[in-house]
Amino acid sequence: MTDSGVPDFPTLLRRNGILPEPPPVHAPRGGPLPEGCQTMATTILAFKFAGGVLMAGDRRATSGNLVIYDRADKVLEIDRFSLMAIAGVPATAWEMARMLEHSFQFYRRSQLQEMSMEGKVRALSKLLRDNIGMALQGVGVVVPIFAAYDPAADLSRLYFYDVMGAQFEVADFAASGSGSPSVRAVLQYANAYGSRPMLKMNEEEAVLLALRALDTAAQNDTATGAVDRHGRVYPLVKIVNSKGITTLPDAVLIKAYQRDLQNAKNQPTP
DSSP states (O other), X not given: OOTTSOOOHHHHHHHTTSSOOOOOSOOOTTOSOOTTSSOEEOOEEEEEETTEEEEEEOOOEEETTEEEESOOOOXXXXXXXXXXXXXXXXXXXXXXXHHHHHHHHHHHHHHSXXXXXXXXXXXXXXXXXXXXXXXXXXXXXXXXXXXXXXXTTTEEEEEEEOTTOOEEEOSSEEEESTTHHHHHHHHHHHHHHSSSOGGGOOHHHHHHXXXXXXXXXXXXXXXXXXOBTTTTBOOEEEEEETTEEEEOOHHHHHHHHHHHHHHHXXXXXX
């Protein structure tokens, strides 16, 4: 139920027999599915900068040691001011994103106003709680990141979640997926010891930092896809702020990579 007493969209579907009830919370006797039976998507990151919140993800989806797909979209637009990045099982994550999108639309059309920031955050938390049964069985695990512009506070806000649906608001940055340890290390170092903290970076600096973090993760984690210049496959990068959501075109990312490579060549050798 929403704060106004109107049932949320998933509850409405269940009442009408369109959406099944969530599975019971218990682990099967046989344990989780063996490795390689599920498609997994990693790695994602998001951080605040002077122009809002930047969210990015690599494009690789894997199943065990196999690369299943190298153009997976892991940064999804939920509405014109909300972004969700997914790490985990894409089938479950993409379905959560669709449910979240329809929930926001249902609230907007039934209440004639946008859902509050707190309502949006709790809506995703509820979907994760409904998925606990699947997560405990070793299938359908999703660990997302959520970002949105909050008009009431006039700022872009960033949250990360655990598997059970607990949400945590982020002051600086968040990362999830198998490559997240490398990403967090890069972002932490840049924020603490870089020329200036992330909150003071402009868009060009923020994009370059995100690309460097994903490139570092790709070098240390086989499940994270590196840039494929031959196939022209680049990370997906989006920005959310008071103007809405901006998807950075490949041309911008290509220039950032070329500029970074040129800077590396110009560095003096030890």
